[in-house]
Amino acid sequence: MLASKAKPIKNFDANKLQHDDRPVHEWYRFVLSYPPHLVRDYLQKFGATNRDLVLDPFCGTGTTLVECKKLGIPSVGVEANAMAQLACSTKIDWSADADSLYRAARRIADEAGEQLAEDRIEDDPMPMNHSASARRTLPDDLLKLILTDSISPLPMHKTLVLREALDRYRGRHKNHLRLALAKALVGPIGNLHFGPEVGVGKKKDDAAVIAPWLSEVRRMADDLRIVEKSAAVHSCVHNGDARDISKFLQPNSIDAVITSPPYPNEKDYTRTTRLESVILGLIKSKDDLRALKRSLIRSNTRGVFAIDDDDLKVAGNSEIQRIAKAIEERRIELGKTSGFERMYARVTKLYFGGMQRHLASLRPFLRRGAQLAYVVGDQASYLRVMIRTGQILSELAEGLGYEVVRIDLFRTRLSTATKEQLREEVVILRWPGP
Ligand SMILES: C[S@@+](CC[C@H](N)C(=O)[O-])C[C@H]1O[C@@H](n2cnc3c(N)ncnc32)[C@H](O)[C@@H]1O
Known part of the structure; x- marks a missing residue:
């Protein structure tokens, strides 16, 4: 050799x-x-x-x-x-159409934004948000599956509002829209830090959710225009x-x-994707996590x-x-x-x-x-x-x-x-x- x-x-x-x-x-x-x-x-x-x-x-x-x-x-x-x-x-x-992908995202963003306004919460991090008691969170059994403090309560609330609007969407761009949320979660929304192990970095009290998600979708739409010929x-x-x-x-x-x-x-590969897997409903229980671990090469x-x-x-x-x-x-x-x-x-x-x-x-x-x-x-x-x-x-x-x-x-x-x-x-x- x-x-x-x-x-x-x-x-x-x-x-x-x-x-x-x-x-x-x-x-x-x-x-x-x-x-x-x-x-x-x-x-x-x-x-x-x-x-x-x-x-x-x-x-x-x-x-x-x-x-x-x-x-x-x-x-x-x-x-x-x-x-x-x-x-x-x-x-x-x-094969997704760039314009209709972005239009779908705008509609969902508007719906989620209206819900947040009803909750008297701004997507932009604002001082007034700090007095708003965050309403939505994950059930306890799911909270236990994500890294402690990997997302703060207010961004969690906003994320779940956006996710609800996304769940109601029945069009063909669903996976693109969900992936954009996963990307924003491990970036500006959550508190995760990769270096190269995944851990919890500086905790943000508040963070915008709809805006960074929309900007991820816009990036996808721009890229789709570049690659559509293939x-x-x-x-x-x-x-x-x-x-x-x-x-x-x-x-x-x-x-x-x-x-x-x-x-x-000795790296637990499932930790790297835990926050977005739980938020997007890809891991719904301890048993799901176990099943995922069982399907991996033991490392x-x-x-x-x-x-x-x-x-x-x-x-x-x-x-x-x-x-x-x-x-x-x-x-x-x-x-x-x-x-x-x-x-x-x-x-x-x-x-x-x-x-x-x-x-x-x-x-x-x-x-x-x-x-x-x-x-x-x-x-x-x-x-x-x-x-x-x-x-x-x-x-x-x-x-x-x-x-x-x-x-x-x-x-x-x-x-x-x-x-x-x-x-x-x-x-x-x-x-x-x-
Ligand atoms: C080093 S990563 C590959 C990263 C990839 N090259 C990329 O660019 O994203 C190894 C991948 O193998 C997956 N994996 C581990 N055991 C597996 C198995 N038994 N069957 C299929 N995939 C497995 C892990 O979930 C992980 O995504």
Whole structure:
């Protein structure tokens, strides 16, 4: 296998959205999103054309699919998190008429504005609002699901008034309008702060809700005018589990895969989208949250279940067993005894077992010669034991009959645990056929 000598782009600059990439990509992204130029580079390297079909099995908010569509290349995505799937499916729907989308938003904004006026609350943050007792809030069980203080009471009231007006809307632009609300919630409306972990930043007593939402819709309408000529390029996304991909794909149909799966890094990915998922009704209960966690590749101890058995798939892999043993020995040596710490070794095995299941289930759907790019990062989150994610994935893939073409270095990141630079890599595979 060749290790590429290509010069890596520096750290987080590599992840920023370049100015020209803003249309559509900017409708909604999350901290986990990779940059469009990375997708473009690999589409070009793979020689993808409008006769190919590109898959992103962990498509998140749809960077791969949007970029393919912009370039006229058909694509398909799979995503387990309903909020990310909503974002992706909306970002690839360019058939919406820009003028009627904005007109619909204006009507809803007027309706919500009238309701707020009745409540004697201004959308603009005003001193008088502070005396208004906020009336609408979420039921207690839903409040418990969002990060405490991730939205202040007055913006919550205004958001729920706007959501009610949105719920009454029955037109074809509903998903665009909901996505604009999700975007505004994680931006100017809520108190969230991403850096790169999601947390609660400076609390705002009050914040405008209708105005930033409308401005997100206006941005979408402007972008739709730019991209409408490519609206017919095929693209679709399924809400499901990439460890069992058979439900979503046609046999022998995929020419290329460009994707970034989760890494074993102890981040609870469901927290990143929790506020908007709950407000938009995509998570309605603790059971819904549990179901979402169960459908994800295990990459943190908060998402592990007693009946999980993906680890059995890698029971014979000596490197994964060695890492798990090293984590467990370090835990004992350091006297770490919490329930979560006890699970570090197990979650590492579950992660690679899940990825093994994914790579195995994908094979019948790949065309002979299909090219694959998996963007993954090395990790040291579990008691500083180094996990060379890309290296191990490439070995798992090889064992399943894939050819490992090379591993490119995409960028390096500073590890908070070890203060070392960790490699973020692109594992390039080729499917030689059965
Ligand atoms: C690193 S993010 C991908 C981000 C994406 N490249 C983008 O630009 O938005 C990994 C994604 O995999 C999803 N995911 C995790 N486990 C999954 C599974 N078993 N099946 C499908 N998607 C999964 C997560 O919800 C997350 O959105």
